Amino acid sequence: MAVDQESFVHLSRPLAPNVLGFGVSNAPLTVNIQPQAVFSIIDHAVRRDDRDTQSTRVIGALVGVRSEDGSEVEVRSTFAIPHTENEDQVEVDVEYQKNMLALTLKANPRETLLGWYTTSHELNSFSALIQNFFASPETGTFPHPAVHLTIGTEAGATIDTKTYISAPVAVSPERAAESCLFIEVPHKLLFTDAERGALGSVAAAADAESRSAPVVSDIENLAQALETVSDLLERVSGFVGEVLDEERDGNHALGQYLMNALSLAPKVSNLAIENDFNNHIQDVLMVSYLANTIRTQIELSQRLATAKLDEGKEGGEKKDGEGAEGDKKTDGQRGQRGQGGKRGGRSGGAGGRGGREQREPREPREAAE
Amino acid sequence: MAEVQKDAPIKSVQVEALVVMKIVKHCSTSFPTVATGSIVGMDNNGAIEVTNSFQFPSVDVSSSDSHSDASSLAAAAPRAKANIVYQNEMIRHLKEVNVDANNVGWYTSATMGNFINMSFIENQYHYQKENEKTVALVHDVSRSSQGALSLRAFKLSPEFMTAYKEAKFTTESLRNSKLTYKDIFVELPVNVHNSHLLTSFLHQIPAPPKSAEIPMPASLDDIRRDPVQIPAHPGFESLDLSIDPFLEKTCDLLLDSIESHYTDLNNHQYYQRQLTREQFKITQWQAKRKAENAARLAAKQSPLPEDEWQRLFKLPQEPSRLEGMLNARQVDQYARQVDAFTANITAKMFAVRGNLLPE
Numbered sequence: 001m002a003v004d005q006e007s008f009v010h011l012s013r014p015l016a017p018n019v020l021g022f023g024v025s026n027a028p029l030t031v032n033i034q035p036q037a038v039f040s041i042i043d044h045a046v047r048r049d050d051r052d053t054q055s056t057r058v059i060g061a062l063v064g065v066r067s068e069d070g071s072e073v074e075v076r077s078t079f080a081i082p083h084t085e086n087e088d089q090v091e092v093d094v095e096y097q098k099n100m101l102a103l104t105l106k107a108n109p110r111e112t113l114l115g116w117y118t119t120s121h122e123l124n125s126f127s128a129l130i131q132n133f134f135a136s137p138e139t140g141t142f143p144h145p146a147v148h149l150t151i152g153t154e155a156g157a158t159i160d161t162k163t164y165i166s167a168p169v170a171v172s173p174e175r176a177a178e179s180c181l182f183i184e185v186p187h188k189l190l191f192t193d194a195e196r197g198a199l200g201s202v203a204a205a206a207d208a209e210s211r212s213a214p215v216v217s218d219i220e221n222l223a224q225a226l227e228t229v230s231d232l233l234e235r236v237s238g239f240v241g242e243v244l245d246e247e248r249d250g251n252h253a254l255g256q257y258l259m260n261a262l263s264l265a266p267k268v269s270n271l272a273i274e275n276d277f278n279n280h281i282q283d284v285l286m287v288s289y290l291a292n293t294i295r296t297q298i299e300l301s302q303r304l305a306t307a308k309l310d311e312g313k314e315g316g317e318k319k320d321g322e323g324a325e326g327d328k329k330t331d332g333q334r335g336q337r338g339q340g341g342k343r344g345g346r347s348g349g350a351g352g353r354g355g356r357e358q359r360e361p362r363e364p365r366e367a368a369e
Numbered sequence: 370m371a372e373v374q375k376d377a378p379i380k381s382v383q384v385e386a387l388v389v390m391k392i393v394k395h396c397s398t399s400f401p402t403v404a405t406g407s408i409v410g411m412d413n414n415g416a417i418e419v420t421n422s423f424q425f426p427s428v429d430v431s432s433s434d435s436h437s438d439a440s441s442l443a444a445a446a447p448r449a450k451a452n453i454v455y456q457n458e459m460i461r462h463l464k465e466v467n468v469d470a471n472n473v474g475w476y477t478s479a480t481m482g483n484f485i486n487m488s489f490i491e492n493q494y495h496y497q498k499e500n501e502k503t504v505a506l507v508h509d510v511s512r513s514s515q516g517a518l519s520l521r522a523f524k525l526s527p528e529f530m531t532a533y534k535e536a537k538f539t540t541e542s543l544r545n546s547k548l549t550y551k552d553i554f555v556e557l558p559v560n561v562h563n564s565h566l567l568t569s570f571l572h573q574i575p576a577p578p579k580s581a582e583i584p585m586p587a588s589l590d591d592i593r594r595d596p597v598q599i600p601a602h603p604g605f606e607s608l609d610l611s612i613d614p615f616l617e618k619t620c621d622l623l624l625d626s627i628e629s630h631y632t633d634l635n636n637h638q639y640y641q642r643q644l645t646r647e648q649f650k651i652t653q654w655q656a657k658r659k660a661e662n663a664a665r666l667a668a669k670q671s672p673l674p675e676d677e678w679q680r681l682f683k684l685p686q687e688p689s690r691l692e693g694m695l696n697a698r699q700v701d702q703y704a705r706q707v708d709a710f711t712a713n714i715t716a717k718m719f720a721v722r723g724n725l726l727p728e
Binding site: 034035036038039040042043044045046047048076077079080081082093096099100103106107108153158159160192193194195197198199200201202203204205206211212213214215216217218219221222225226229251252253254256257260265266268270273274277280281284285287288291292294295298299301302303305306 | 423425519712724
């Protein structure tokens with residue numbers, strides 16, 4: 001699952017002659033960004049300290065994995081780096097970056113530093129300075145290019161992301177440190193199936209007025225999904241109805257698509273369906289019933305475990321317990337037998353277990369008498 | 370004001386979307402090994418706001434001794450010494466970039482709700498004894514793969530904390546404190562929360578169509594090439610019909626739990642028999658001593674002391690009831706899970722039947 005652009009023009013970056021020896025490739029580079037990295041950057045942007053710095057942007061490092069040939073990088077996490085910026089100078093806490101990187105890599109030894117991010121689309125000479133820092137052999141990603149991710153967080157504008165790599169370029173040697181050529185590279189937002197569920201509940205919160213939503217149970221989730229599906233079906237049938245009433249022009253492709261979808265319904269006789277349905281539903285209900293029986297048994301067992309050897313008030317309590325136990329015993333036996341039948345291999349063990357379980361509460365009573 | 374906040378009990382847990390994503394990512398990448406990490410945030414009038422998280426360093430299994438596997442090491446990570454140092458260091462660094470620098474607990478991953486064990490209790494106790502307002506977030510990887518996020522928050526109940534502190538889990542103490550397996554944990558409702566910026570970002574993925582009137586596709590291939598972007602919420606994974614494997618797995622786990630329940634019962638029965646035997650011996654000894662003393666008295670000799678049995682016989686130690694309680698809680702959890710699954714399955718099955726057999 002990916003949200004990406006459709007096509008992209010790859011520009012090969014010019015390489016400085018002195019790095020050629022290291023086998024630096026100028027092959028196309030693709031950047032995959034995981035949603036948690038973006039979320040992390042956005043969180044950082046929200047938490048920026050705008051008291052003692054004039055800049056509105058924040059910077060941080062990108063951490064993740066790089067494919068073997070270096071043509072694809074995956075940004076897995078980020079961390080923020082404190083920095084100050086004003087008209088004529090920029091300060092990045094290098095020490096902090098080093099420590100934090102070490103801490104992050106300790107938790108994920110397989111990940112490496114990939115580059116850096118900032119929260120404005122502006123590329124200026126400070127950007128170049130920081131970019132050169134991240135791309136340098138001592139402190140950065142050399143010989144691989146450092147990735148620079150910008151994400152627009154200005155109010156009123158859309159939040160879009162751009163990724164760049166750089167090539168050294170300068171008008172004169174003394175200005176080399178603060179200039180470089182940024183080349184945009186394609187990127188996509190990548191999320192796995194495991195994250196879909198999480199993204200679902202996050203998206204549910206995004207639709208709510210209060211920006212928060214409870215984590216719902218499975219059954220509520222099912223209800224919501226069913227409602228949405230039924231809405232969608234309603235829309236489709238509305239569309240088909242309009243075409244039939246000649247209020248709207250039909251579309252061959254859509255018609256074909258719908259026909260294909262409809263023909264997916266299996267051809268099974270009604271009797272077979274009814275039969276299968278009844279069988280399955282009985283199994284399911286049986287499992288549910290057994291689970292509840294087990295729960296009651298455990299509850300009972302726990303109660304009896306603590307409510308014994310108490311001579312004074314035992315009489316009354318025990319009577320209750322006994323009555324309940326009598327009921328449960330028949331349940332239990334029936335349950336265990338049912339289970340035995342269903343799960344052949346387990347029947348012996350389950351039966352024995354059931355027997356013991358009922359014997360246990362009896363024992364203390366014998367001891368007490 | 371501070372005093373008021375201090376005493377307010379925790380009522381709910383509010384988790385930032387960032388933390389949800391981080392936890393889900395970490396847990397699913399390390400699945401089936403247990404993943405653990407620390408969460409930071411703050412307490413806001415009885416609601417814990419979890420605003421960031423980080424994982425504990427992973428342990429290289431090959432380098433450590435072969436007896437302990439990665440899961441048990443990861444499960445023990447929150448209370449390991451090295452990780453406490455790591456955690457403090459990390460929080461110190463996070464503080465510099467304006468992240469809420471208070472530890473509010475830890476998170477762990479689980480499979481089909483199998484997280485209730487001694488390790489979980491020890492971890493949570495480790496946190497909760499220092500700070501009352503800490504929670505354990507449990508992310509169930511297997512259940513989340515069905516489509517709905519499963520993230521739950523737990524803390525230990527105050528009664529359980531007291532009992533655990535004194536390490537008293539004998540039958541008598543349990544009866545006195547009226548502590549049952551249902552009172553071990555307090556589950557707190559979890560809310561997912563987004564920042565404003567994130568909300569607007571989320572409304573852009575998947576991007577809404579540019580115009581209200583969508584151009585009609587020219588052929589089937591057009592539809593296939595450009596599939597409809599389904600919004601993340603509500604997810605349609607929960608409509609998947611193959612839920613039986615989950616049910617089966619839960620039943621298996623349930624049976625395993627019953628097995629250990631049975632073992633626990635056996636242990637206790639053994640103790641009971643041992644106790645009866647010892648007590649019988651003591652009574653015998655006392656009767657013998659009495660008879661002896663009566664004989665000595667008759668012979669005008671000084672009687673022998675009658676409480677020597679305390680030295681001679683040793684009553685067996687009662688096994689801790691905690692293990693059994695945890696197990697009971699686990700069974701309870703599985704049973705409820707089965708219940709929830711069957712509710713789902715039944716609904717889906719009736720839907721399928723209604724679809725295939727129109728009335």
